[in-house]
Each structure stands twice: as structure tokens, then as C-alpha cells.
Amino acid sequence: MQLFNSILDSLFYGVIEPLFFFIRDGFDLVFLKTLSFLQISPAGQVVILAFLTAVLAFALRKWLHVEEKNKKFRKDFIREKKRRDTIGIVKEKKIRDAMYESADQSIDENFNTYLAQHYFQYVLVYLLPLFLVLAWLNSSFDKNVLPTAEGKTYLFLLASKPLGMQGVSVTLLFLLSYILFLILGFQLKRRIAASHR
Numbered sequence: 001m002q003l004f005n006s007i008l009d010s011l012f013y014g015v016i017e018p019l020f021f022f023i024r025d026g027f028d029l030v031f032l033k034t035l036s037f038l039q040i041s042p043a044g045q046v047v048i049l050a051f052l053t054a055v056l057a058f059a060l061r062k063w064l065h066v067e068e069k070n071k072k073f074r075k076d077f078i079r080e081k082k083r084r085d086t087i088g089i090v091k092e093k094k095i096r097d098a099m100y101e102s103a104d105q106s107i108d109e110n111f112n113t114y115l116a117q118h119y120f121q122y123v124l125v126y127l128l129p130l131f132l133v134l135a136w137l138n139s140s141f142d143k144n145v146l147p148t149a150e151g152k153t154y155l156f157l158l159a160s161k162p163l164g165m166q167g168v169s170v171t172l173l174f175l176l177s178y179i180l181f182l183i184l185g186f187q188l189k190r191r192i193a194a195s196h197r
Contacts, residue, residue: 028140042141043155046170050177053133058185060125069121073114080107130178137170146170 035045061067084103090096146153147167154167 024136024139027136032140042146042170043168043173046137046141046155046173047177049133049137050174051181053129053178054181054185056129057125057182058189060129064121064125066121066125069117073110076110077107080110126182130175134171134174137174141170 031049032045035048040048080103084100084107087096087099087103090099141153141155143153146155147157148154149157149166152166152169154169155173157167158165
């Protein structure tokens with residue numbers, strides 16, 4: 001067991017951790033250093049990166065064909081429900097009940113499969129980019145970069161301390177911006193879809 005742990009430790013500290021640091025440094029160079037060079041404040045950088053993460057989420061939706069899969073499921077579901085409704089013409093009660101039970105079971109299984117895939121897509125499209133970008137930002141914007149109050153880093157401190165808040169953190173600003181850009185993106189998609197009808 002000790003040998004196995006040693007192999008895992010060497011794999012993590014020798015390969016995985018340096019790889020993550022290399023990726024982080026690359027992202028810092030491409031995004032944060034570039035935005036700093038353009039004299040954009042850290043708060044502005046977080047908002048811009050939240051926008052880019054929302055754009056990535058919509059791109060992932062397109063690449064994973066989420067809309068097409070949802071439409072296909074709805075069509076299949078309606079077709080199965082119509083097929084189930086035709087069972088009523090069978091006169092024999094026992095046969096009719098058995099057919100209803102079989103049809104309901106098939107519909108339930110298809111619906112459960114769709115739900116599982118839907119939640120997996122939801123995690124992959126919206127939550128995974130969110131967590132990865134937040135982990136990167138919280139690693140890059142540390143105490144050497146941001147002001148600190150009571151041991152915590154903030155993009156900027158709040159003098160009035162509303163609701164006991166010392167300041168606005170990277171996580172808070174990123175989450176609010178990301179959610180706002182997702183809402184705006186869906187509104188824009190709805191308007192574009194309505195204009196093409």
C-alpha cells in the first residue's frame with residue numbers, strides 16, 4: 001500500500017500539479033497579463049472573464065447539440081404518448097391494462113434517461129467551466145495582487161461595510177456577472193429565434 005501511495009504521490013506532484021500550474025500560468029499570460037497591459041482593473045478583468053465563460057457555455061451547448069437533443073426528446077415523447085392513447089381501443093381489459101403498463105414503463109425509462117443526460121449536460125455546460133475558471137481566478141488573484149482585510153482577499157474594499165461585507169470578492173463578482181451574462185444570452189437567443197419565425 002505504501003508503494004502504491006508513493007506512486008500516486010509522485011504522479012500527482014510530478015505530473016498533474018506541474019501541468020495545472022503550467023495551464024494556470026498560460027491562462028494568466030494570455031488573459032490576465034493582456035488585460036492588465038490594457039490597464040483594465042482586476043474587477044473589470046473578472047467581469048470580462050465571466051462574459052467569456054458565458055460565451056463558452058453557449059458554445060458548449062451548440063457543440064453538444066443540446067437544442068437538437070431536447071427537440072428530439074419532445075417529439076419522441078409526444079409520439080409515445082399518442083401511441084399509448086391508442087391502446088384504449090383494445091376491448092379486452094387485461095390485455096389493455098398490460099399494454100398500458102408496458103407503455104408507461106417505456107415512457108418512464110425514456111424520461112429518466114433524458115433527465116440523467118440533461119443534468120449531465122447541465123453540469124458540463126454551465127457548472128464545470130464555472131468551477132474551473134473560479135479555481136483559476138482565485139489562485140491567480142491572491143494576497144500579492146488584491147487588497148486583504150481580516151485575512152481574506154477582495155477585488156475592492158467597501159468602506160461602509162453593507163451587510164457586514166468587508167469588500168467584493170472575486171467569487172461574488174464572477175458569479176453575479178456570469179449569471180447576468182447567461183440570462184442576457186438566453187434573452188438574446190429567444191429574440192433571435194422569435195425573429196426567424
